[in-house]
Amino acid sequence: MRVPRIFRNSSLVIGALITLAIVLLALLAPYVATHGVEQMDMRNRFAWPSAAHWLGTDNFGRDLWSRLVYGAQVSLSIAIMSVGGAAIIGTTVGLVAGYFGGWVDLLLMRITDIFLGFPAIVLSLAIVAVMGPGIANVAIALVIVFWTEYARVVRSTTLVLREQNYVQAAKALGANPARIIFKEILPNALGPIIVLASLGLGTAIIAESALSFLGFGLPPPTPTWGWTLAYGTRFMRDEPWLAIVSGATIMITVLGFNLLGDGLRDILDPRQLSRGGPAKR
Amino acid sequence: MIAYVTRRLLLLIPMAIGMVVVTFGLLLLIPGDPAAVLLGQEASPDAIANLRSALGLDNPWYIRLWDYFAALLHGDMGRSIFQNLPVSEIIMSRLGATVELAVVALVLATIIGMALGVIAAMKQGTWVDTVAMLFAQLGVSMPVYWLSLLLMLFFAVQLGWLPSIGRGEPLPSALWMALTGKPQVLWDSLAHIILPALALAVNSAAIISRLVRTSMLEVLREDFVRTAYAKGLRRPRVVIRHALRNALLPVLSVIGLRFGALLGGAVLTESIFAWPGLGQLTISAISQRDLPLIQGIVLTFAIIFALVNLVVDLLYAAVDPRIRLG
Secondary structure: OOOOHHHHOHHHHHHHHHHHHHHHHHHOHHHHOOOOOOOOOHHHOOOOOOOOOOOOEOOOOOEHHHHHHHHHHHHHHHHHHHHHHHHHHHHHHHHHHHHHOHHHHHHHHHHHHHHHOOOHHHHHHHHHHHHOOOHHHHHHHHHHHHHHHHHHHHHHHHHHHOOOHHHHHHHHOOOOHHHHHHHHHHHHHHHHHHHHHHHHHHHHHHHHHHHHHOOOOOOOOOOOHHHHHHHHHHOOOOOOHHHHHHHHHHHHHHHHHHHHHHHHHHHHOOOOOOOOOOOOO | OHHHHHHHHHHHHHHHHHHHHHHHHHHHOOOOOHHHHHHOOOOOHHHHHHHHHHOOOOOOHHHHHHHHHHHHHOOOOOEOOOOOOEHHHHHHHHHHHHHHHHHHHHHHHHHHHHHHHHHHHHOOOOHHHHHHHHHHHHHHHOOHHHHHHHHHHHHHHHOOOOOOOOOOOOHHHHHHHHHOOOHHHHHHHHHHHHHHHHHHHHHHHHHHHHHHHHHHHHHHOOHHHHHHHHOOOOHHHHHHHHHHHHHHHHHHHHHHHHHHHHHHHHHHHHHHHOOOOHHHHHHHHHHHOOHHHHHHHHHHHHHHHHHHHHHHHHHHHHHOHHHHHO
């Protein structure tokens, strides 16, 4: 039996498997967690992995596996909210700029450039600092930082698509711009958006954990990965396990999204090959 | 070329104005009365009223924005609420350390990234390629702050080879002292900068290596490379003189963009390695909600980034005539 082509793309397969595993763990957190998130056991602090505590315990004797599984819920929700928001805003800006061109394009793209000019972590820190911590504020900060990428990519795709015959035909038939943009152009511009979103989920998870790590993300006792890692670093000299495992969890999750994004790019956006040789010219 | 340079310089003006507006807009994001929020719950009504007038909060926003612009044109970024010093002075005292860290990290990232990318492209499809690209994939996925901690744990705590925190003498003056007979000062500076710079560099090195690899593979298939081999030139010469030079063009613009990412990443690295630069200042300004200082830092980062991109674009145009003529 021949293996379908899609399964021969190893980035895609490995990335999809990791992503699927993390998403399942987050969804099934109440069932796969072996202990309560806040269940402390002070006699059992910094325990090594065992049958009772699969990944050991933290500085309060809380079960690390359970905290990481519940932390996945928090990290994934923030990542999905911020990537969703950024994709919607950025895509709309890109579609409008690319379709109308002229001064609309010039204005929207200069605004995009301005936001692109701020280092992401600095701007998101500043936004969270003035707005205060909380899931929604962290997500809003990340949306403000990340929408620009979508705007730029979707604009350049739209510039190509609007010259296509079927778009010109719709125009000649008198379809209004909104219909052309959302019914004709958007469906054909989805490929790069999906790729960006997949890579963006990884970036958002790193950014959120960095905010938590610096103490500006979600307030404790929310079991975010960044917090777990931040606690781990306080005891790193003597008990490095906690910091290593929580950091590795973040890295593997991000790796999953990145591999998935790369794999999807090979399939959906063959012009931008990220790995492997490009077609011979 | 002159027309191109002029156009790029003129474009910088609306860009800078926009960045100032965004930075100013941060103040509008504060829920409630900014003065009360900034000073915290125990502040007296008098203190709040004083801060209100110091920040000019009693005026409508457009007047405040205008005042902010007017002050910036005179190099005045306001006064820090908690340090009672001009923001520009505080920032200038920290800027050098951050630029030094980012430049060393950029150099490391470029060297590592190019070496990995070229080797992977030369050995395409072999285990060398797989290992190099696995490293790249991990480098992109690894949080900078976690890598910083691991490096510190291994090289400073376990092995004790390098100092874990702080900064030595600034590199330029350390270099000068080394030339005038005090080499140990330079070693001390290098020992302090290597871990934070490496931690900061890995992410960019990974991105650069993937780009160099793709770009090299593309160029190695070009006719002029085949011609070079046909002329009987040896492989190292073809790779370095013919292929690499052409493969580097698209990489150049990315290296410039990475500088912005490195400045941002410095916020995390500096706070871990206690590197006395802008990043560490950012964290303390944000914990204190010292708004004028936060605004000043954000604006400084944005302006440096814009200037670096300008320089990269100009370099690019100087190297590749298609850009400025096209």
